[in-house]
Amino acid sequence: MTTEFDIWQLLAGIALFLFAMTQLEQALQSLGGRTLASYLQRQAGKRFNAVIGGIVTTALLQSSSVVGLMVLAFTGAGLLSLPSALAMVFGANLGTTLTGWIVATLGFKVEIFRLALPMIAVGGAALLFGKNRWSIAGRALLALGLLLLGLYYMKDSVTGLQQSIDFRDVTGLVRWQFVLFGLVVAAVIQSSSATIMLTLTALNAGIITLPDAAAVVIGADLGTTTTLLIGSIKGSAEKKRVAAAHVIFNATNATIALALLPQILHLIEQLGLHDPLYVTVAFHSTLNTIGLIVFLPMTGLFARRLERLIPDDETREARYLSEVSPDVSDAAMAALEHESSLLIARAVQLASAAFEPMLERPAGRMPVKHKRGIRAQRRRSFEELYRANKHLGGEIFEFAVRLQASALTEEQSARLEQLLSSTRRAIRSSKSIKDIRHNLIEFSGPASKITHVYLDRFRQSMEEFLGDLFALREKGSDDVTFEDLAAVMKRQRERHDDIHRSVYRDISDGGIAQTLVFTLLNVNRELMNCQSWLVLALGRFHLNEGQAEDLQQLPR
Structure with a gap:
């Protein structure tokens, strides 16, 4: 374990974590993507079922981006109505919070280096020597091991950071600046999970306080909207509607959560959670649950407003x-x-x-x-x-x-x-x-x-x-x-x-x-x-x- 801050170890850990996340997403999609896609379509009939479909599929695939791609595809193909698509995207936002719970539990409560090595060894062997689904399963296990290893490197690299850098300037930042920090980081690395993982690492090392960590989480959710925004710039009207809905949903969540941040944190602690790591991930889940409560009853109205705001693109003949x-x-x-x-x-x-x-x-x-x-x-x-x-x-x-x-x-x-x-x-x-x-x-x-x-x-x-x-x-x-x-x-x-x-x-x-x-x-x-x-x-x-x-x- 290092006693001084190692910037290269931190960057290597981030790179390894992001690479592992990509590999894990692709492996899980190969293992169950078609089945999960069919599951998503079956859940489209009722909005509550669509929300559950988004939550479950994102939790299994560990990527709201992949689920968002599926939802966009099925909406464009005419297999999902816009209200059902929005409900699934809102559910995917909540489903992605599972990553924070996994990281908070395995990454900081378990000796992850010892846990990662067997995963890498067994997963690598299965990937190289296994056939068909065994090889894909090996890829998933290897990716999970590399993800934990990347987390270990990041956690280890900042162990001595508090002693080597004066953080009085950081802790003196106002709340909205932490939100902005989370937004920028998530937008740059295109992953709210990785941003929240970095936040938990800093919180665990005592670099930032619990309210500041919660503010970064708010910004991270806002930052991930840039992925859909960029993808919809030259896309169809339907893509623009879903991207706009994602931004409005997260912006509303952020506004409510930032205004009620002390009260929400206090409520979570009153429910029996006192560990700052668990309180942070619980705050993330609460943030998206609030959004669901606000938006789900008016999804149909919201979809109609979006259709009027963003009319169909008449320059393309193909509508799907x-x-x-x-x-x-x-x-x-x-x-x-x-x-x-x-x-x-x-x-x-x-x-x-x-x-x-x-x-x-x-x-x-x-x-x-x-x-x-x-x-x-x-x-x-x-x-x-x-x-x-x-x-x-x-x-x-x-x-x-x-x-x-x-x-x-x-x-x-x-x-x-x-x-x-x-x-x-x-x-x-x-x-x-x-x-x-x-x-x-x-x-x-x-x-x-x-x-x-x-x-x-x-x-x-x-x-x-x-x-x-x-x-x-x-x-x-x-x-x-x-x-x-x-x-x-x-x-x-x-x-x-x-x-x-x-x-x-x-x-x-x-x-x-x-x-x-x-x-x-x-x-x-x-x-x-x-x-x-x-x-x-x-x-x-x-x-x-x-x-x-x-x-x-x-x-x-």
Whole structure:
């Protein structure tokens, strides 16, 4: 044990602690991340359950940052409402206080150097020689040992600090300056746990008083909000809302706790806790509990205010992908499902918008279930809608490339390929109708009688096709079968062939000018292509890979 302050030992201890925290978070996420992600989704129905989900998941993963990432991902994917997401973030704030209890108990009440060495030895061996989950478990145990070793180095480095430095200047600081100190340190090292651990070390060494330590804890909670703030600068509106809520939540907590600091500390001591270390971590837990009591009853109102304060970002076409990290594969896949279905719905809308006036929406339901409506797209011109669809398709593919670099299951990889195939076909459908849009507009203007006749035929063909699509889910079921799509494909082919034969009959009768023949045949062919690609896009979206391939082989 050192008797003088060793700055390098302190810095090495901090670095080791932060490295170990990162390794522990990653190992725990690998061990149970998917299970915990599913658990979070199951807790989303009720706000109290969402709070419990945030507490439990953070306590198990030992990182509110990881839980925050999951919550952001699921919110962006449409799997969590904003009120549920806020409740989980508030719960995560309380869950992260468990780290302080562990450090206060193991770090200062147990001879941690002797405890850390076996963990490092056993964990290192399991990491090197174990397989699969044993190796990951070894990584977690090794990280925990390194964390305790880093804590030991920090604790040991400041043992002689009180004798080597005059702390009268430090103890003379006013309360808000300790809050500022905690805020700056937590913002720089991006960890409230590490900041609180440093605070407990200084408190244990007698460097600062209990009220000053509590003030640093308040600042540490405020400092961690910078992580979400930085991450939301170029993020979606939903990310900005969650980040803003995190700041407001912690700022409110800090204001209340700072105003009532002596009373809260006195109350904790009245409950039987007298050890300054335990009082400090109990204060941290109380701080976040107060926030929960204040905010939980008005989470819905709070979410609505945030939605008005921070409106949706209209510059992106993808409403889900920008709010999800590809590292959270379950949420990322759910987001892709939503965006792919939205693209198909908008391709259907584009097909009806190609005509002047726009075709009426058929009875029934859109052939895909899309979470967010497309009514706002009606305000766009055909050209704007087409460009928007292309942009959305590009965003889907860009996100998919990043998602493919993450650890996907075999089932997820197969589904990803299906969604990308569906996206390609929906874009091709839009391209086909866009290529003949100018012809359809010309036919609706002053022209020969025959062009008006064929324009009516083309309108009728598209109306009947869209009617077939909207009948696919009319019975209330979301299941679309191979037989359903094959029947739609057959009918659209028959309509094409019927128009094709009519053109050749009119040629024989001399009713069509030679300059018009190829235009009519081209419009008829591209109309068929638009419809065929849409059916194939639906096949890739709704059917399994084998059935989708069989649909592709049908005559069209």
